[in-house]
Amino acid sequence: MPRIDSLFARLREKKRPALIAYITAGDPSPSRTASLVEALERGGVDLIELGVPFSDPVADGPVIQAASERALKAGTNLRGVVEIAEQIRAHSEIPILLFTYLNPVLRYGAEALAHDAAKAGIDGVLLTDLTPEESGSILPPFRKHGLDTVFLAAPTSTPRRLDLVAENSSGFIYLVSRLGVTGERDSLSDSVEPLVNSLRQRTPKPLALGFGISKPEHAASAGRFADGVVVGSAFVRLIEQNQDSKQLEEKLEDYARALSSALQGARA
Amino acid sequence: MISQPDALGHFGGYGGRFVPETLMSPLEEIEQAYLRFRGDPAFQAELDDLLANFAGRPTPLFHAKRLSEKLGGAKLYLKREDLLHTGAHKINNCLGQILLARRMGKKRIIAETGAGQHGVATATVCALFGLECVVYMGEEDMRRQRLNVFRMRLLGAEVVGVSAGSKTLKDAISEAMRDWVTNVSTTHYLLGSALGAHPYPMMVRDFHRVIGVETRRQILEAEGRLPHAIYACVGGGSNAIGIFHPFLEDSAVRLIGVEAGGRGHKLGEHAARFSGGLPGVLQGTYSYLLQDDDGQIALTHSVSAGLDYASVGPEHAWLHDQHRAEYTSVTDEQALEAARLLARTEGIIPALESAHAVAEAVRLAPKTPGEIHVVNVSGRGDKDIDIYRDNFPELDNEGSDHAAY
Numbered sequence: 001m002p003r004i005d006s007l008f009a010r011l012r013e014k015k016r017p018a019l020i021a022y023i024t025a026g027d028p029s030p031s032r033t034a035s036l037v038e039a040l041e042r043g044g045v046d047l048i049e050l051g052v053p054f055s056d057p058v059a060d061g062p063v064i065q066a067a068s069e070r071a072l073k074a075g076t077n078l079r080g081v082v083e084i085a086e087q088i089r090a091h092s093e094i095p096i097l098l099f100t101y102l103n104p105v106l107r108y109g110a111e112a113l114a115h116d117a118a119k120a121g122i123d124g125v126l127l128t129d130l131t132p133e134e135s136g137s138i139l140p141p142f143r144k145h146g147l148d149t150v151f152l153a154a155p156t157s158t159p160r161r162l163d164l165v166a167e168n169s170s171g172f173i174y175l176v177s178r179l180g181v182t183g184e185r186d187s188l189s190d191s192v193e194p195l196v197n198s199l200r201q202r203t204p205k206p207l208a209l210g211f212g213i214s215k216p217e218h219a220a221s222a223g224r225f226a227d228g229v230v231v232g233s234a235f236v237r238l239i240e241q242n243q244d245s246k247q248l249e250e251k252l253e254d255y256a257r258a259l260s261s262a263l264q265g266a267r268a
Numbered sequence: 269m270i271s272q273p274d275a276l277g278h279f280g281g282y283g284g285r286f287v288p289e290t291l292m293s294p295l296e297e298i299e300q301a302y303l304r305f306r307g308d309p310a311f312q313a314e315l316d317d318l319l320a321n322f323a324g325r326p327t328p329l330f331h332a333k334r335l336s337e338k339l340g341g342a343k344l345y346l347k348r349e350d351l352l353h354t355g356a357h358k359i360n361n362c363l364g365q366i367l368l369a370r371r372m373g374k375k376r377i378i379a380e381t382g383a384g385q386h387g388v389a390t391a392t393v394c395a396l397f398g399l400e401c402v403v404y405m406g407e408e409d410m411r412r413q414r415l416n417v418f419r420m421r422l423l424g425a426e427v428v429g430v431s432a433g434s435k436t437l438k439d440a441i442s443e444a445m446r447d448w449v450t451n452v453s454t455t456h457y458l459l460g461s462a463l464g465a466h467p468y469p470m471m472v473r474d475f476h477r478v479i480g481v482e483t484r485r486q487i488l489e490a491e492g493r494l495p496h497a498i499y500a501c502v503g504g505g506s507n508a509i510g511i512f513h514p515f516l517e518d519s520a521v522r523l524i525g526v527e528a529g530g531r532g533h534k535l536g537e538h539a540a541r542f543s544g545g546l547p548g549v550l551q552g553t554y555s556y557l558l559q560d561d562d563g564q565i566a567l568t569h570s571v572s573a574g575l576d577y578a579s580v581g582p583e584h585a586w587l588h589d590q591h592r593a594e595y596t597s598v599t600d601e602q603a604l605e606a607a608r609l610l611a612r613t614e615g616i617i618p619a620l621e622s623a624h625a626v627a628e629a630v631r632l633a634p635k636t637p638g639e640i641h642v643v644n645v646s647g648r649g650d651k652d653i654d655i656y657r658d659n660f661p662e663l664d665n666e667g668s669d670h671a672a673y
Contacts, residue, residue, distance in 0.1 A: 129287055131285065181446045
């Protein structure tokens with residue numbers, strides 16, 4: 001069974017939602033990312049979203065924009081991110097989702113990337129600015145190489161669009177919990193629960209919630225009705241604040257553990 | 269060719285909708301509203317009235333006799349979009365979109381601006397209808413187009429500086445998209461060029477088609493025939509697509525888009541997407557794009573803020589590949605010289621963007637005697653006075669030019 005499917009199947013039995021961490025690959029340097037992922041895994045992260053830095057990240061707030069800039073400055077490119085995934089895979093079975101804007105993928109070539117990503121042990125892709133309508137010429141190679149294709153669902157998505165997203169996603173569906181860009185927020189949006197319910201009626205596929213979830217209490221409340229909870233900017237901020245420190249790994253591990261504990265039994 | 273784009277906004281293989289899911293339904297909503305109101309006589313009548321009585325349409329088609337004589341070739345006409353209220357063609361699209369936004373019940377308008385002409389036009393229509401207006405502008409552009417920043421503020425708009433990336437138009441668009449995705453229920457994004465996700469390239473083009481429709485009528489009146497060539501500058505490409513579009517079926521009319529050649533051919537030194545770029549996706553659309561080998565968007569340079577952008581409207585990409593329009597570029601220096609030439613032969617100081625179109629005409633007209641050419645003077649040069657002053661220092665001193673008699 002593909003790694004992402006088996007993860008959600010295992011956690012469903014344990015009645016625990018998945019803790020999903022987003023970090024920008026290559027931040028603060030390409031050589032450090034694998035070690036940061038190991039730390040997150042030790043802290044209880046179940047799935048890694050490995051962000052590919054992009055010069056013009058329109059869906060991201062200031063924290064991840066800055067991470068992208070640091071990673072690019074450190075010389076990270078998509079080829080480098082695939083190599084990082086390979087390093088992670090050498091020591092770990094944690095599912096890896098490549099999280100990227102479309103243009104670097106087009107430049108690399110969808111077929112070439114699908115081949116290299118599968119070989120490196122990447123499990124799936126999420127293309128931020130690609131919706132099902134435009135995916136016809138881009139995603140088939142990824143599916144052919146056995147990679148999952150995750151699409152976003154949003155509070156603004158119409159019923160017709162939710163059907164499209166549900167039909168075209170595999171592995172899981174990423175629910176954007178609120179309007180806006182990525183970033184930490186003080187509370188969880190009220191629009192989440194209706195969106196989850198609406199998708200549950202359409203599909204048995206796992207649903208992960210992201211955008212604005214940063215604290216253990218958000219994770220716990222999101223975890224009550226979602227199969228996975230994505231935390232991004234909070235981890236990326238820790239990386240920004242401790243990029244020169246040897247304690248960075250420890251801090252990421254501790255924060256992951258706090259989030260992970262909050263999710264224990266969340267779905268019971 | 270007229271029937272482009274398809275239902276999903278594709279011009280051949282270009283265009284489309286490449287945005288995060290959150291923006292898909294709002295784009296569909298704008299498209300549906302636009303298609304509904306486009307056919308509504310009341311909407312069209314209100315727009316026509318504003319174009320005539322507020323903006324000042326139709327604009328003249330002026331025979332540039334002294335410039336034509338000096339160049340000694342083609343007979344040149346100038347389409348005077350610079351005479352419109354707010355100083356450039358941008359007001360055509362702003363009036364169209366503000367009427368649409370009002371009918372959609374939006375209370376807040378956001379926009380990006382490069383040279384500031386679109387920002388000023390947006391601030392103007394928001395003042396006219398009493399709507400809240402926020403304009404995103406790169407900090408580099410705020411510096412070099414300071415006059416327009418002040419104009420927007422005087423009109424009651426809030427101008428938000430963007431410090432990311434190259435601090436120019438591209439970065440302003442990204443920031444406007446981030447605002448829109450956050451406030452989409454109350455806010456209309458009044459995009460100012462024939463760029464971005466569907467339906468913007470189609471809608472913005474349609475609102476500017478009036479330029480070409482008038483030109484066609486005017487040149488037939490003046491010459492009894494269509495022109496041999498039409499020149500327009502191409503940043504995003506809104507003034508160009510507006511004047512080109514009514515001539516697409518007339519294959520004998522050369523359509524010449526002029527990009528910013530900046531200060532050299534090296535990536536980062538220009539904004540000539542058709543000679544230095546490859547197709548890719550930026551800010552919602554698939555088109556020619558200045559980018560590096562890793563698919564990261566390249567920095568651009570042009571003396572003209574309105575042309576200083578890494579991508580280009582998708583319909584231009586399609587017209588380029590179809591060989592229906594030709595795209596060329598002129599350097600900063602050629603554009604500056606053309607502006608001075610137009611000022612001294614015709615008494616018209618053009619915007620630096622429009623000066624690029626003039627410069628290409630200056631190059632081509634001497635080689636085409638007996639032909640009739642039209643240059644779209646898309647905007648006037650008031651906003652660029654500081655840049656002209658920096659580049660023509662010999663004209664800028666406090667002393668008298670010669671002793672009084």
